[in-house]
Amino acid sequence: MLDILVIAPHPDDAELGAAGAILKFKDEGAKVGVLDLTSGEPTPYGSLEKRAAETASATKILGLDWRENLGLPNRSLENTLEARRELAIVIRRTRPKWLFAPYWIDAHPDHVAATQLVEAARFWAKLTQTDMPGEPWHPQRIFNYYCVHLKHAAQPAFVLDISNYWEKKLAAIRCYHSQFIEGRSAEPPTFLDQLRDEAAYWGKAIGVRYGEPFNCREPIGMTSMQSLI
Ligand SMILES: [Zn+2]
Numbered sequence: 001m002l003d004i005l006v007i008a009p010h011p012d013d014a015e016l017g018a019a020g021a022i023l024k025f026k027d028e029g030a031k032v033g034v035l036d037l038t039s040g041e042p043t044p045y046g047s048l049e050k051r052a053a054e055t056a057s058a059t060k061i062l063g064l065d066w067r068e069n070l071g072l073p074n075r076s077l078e079n080t081l082e083a084r085r086e087l088a089i090v091i092r093r094t095r096p097k098w099l100f101a102p103y104w105i106d107a108h109p110d111h112v113a114a115t116q117l118v119e120a121a122r123f124w125a126k127l128t129q130t131d132m133p134g135e136p137w138h139p140q141r142i143f144n145y146y147c148v149h150l151k152h153a154a155q156p157a158f159v160l161d162i163s164n165y166w167e168k169k170l171a172a173i174r175c176y177h178s179q180f181i182e183g184r185s186a187e188p189p190t191f192l193d194q195l196r197d198e199a200a201y202w203g204k205a206i207g208v209r210y211g212e213p214f215n216c217r218e219p220i221g222m223t224s225m226q227s228l229i
Pocket of ligand 1: 010108
């Protein structure tokens, strides 16, 4: 049973888009899981073995309660009925209050398909009179994190203060050596420099050191405005 399930098209997307939130949730005592939909391979410098080891290292840094890989096809991810069913079964099994999915606009077809798949599976997970195992379950919210392969000027619904978690987020991202360090230019700004710049930009937008932006298709309800900064 999870409080939060972050669903990622590839191992590393959850880290890039939501590691700050994950670390914060963990500190607040929530049970947090990540479901990677595909292996993410092949990539130019990766292999299935390397990627699995990198994922295990990042999982340890994030302190996740649960992480699985759904084994759907990388580069060919689609919102098929079979994939929707498999994801809905995981949602019924883990029963998270909230889901996190990629932002819905992206150049990477796997990311666009992942968002559609999460939205469809969230709906299917609550179905009764089905041959899917497990009891019906409907996560209250889907929040969208940004891990976008576009020069996209995001307009998030809210920005989370991750100032105290930035270094740990970066450490989790650095675990994916085959993706973010190997084969990339060491000239500044490196890919990791750019991630820091981006986090600092979102921090500046809300008056703190580092921020992590999120979106939501549905209005966000609040019981109090006390935690606003
Ligand atoms: Zn990805």
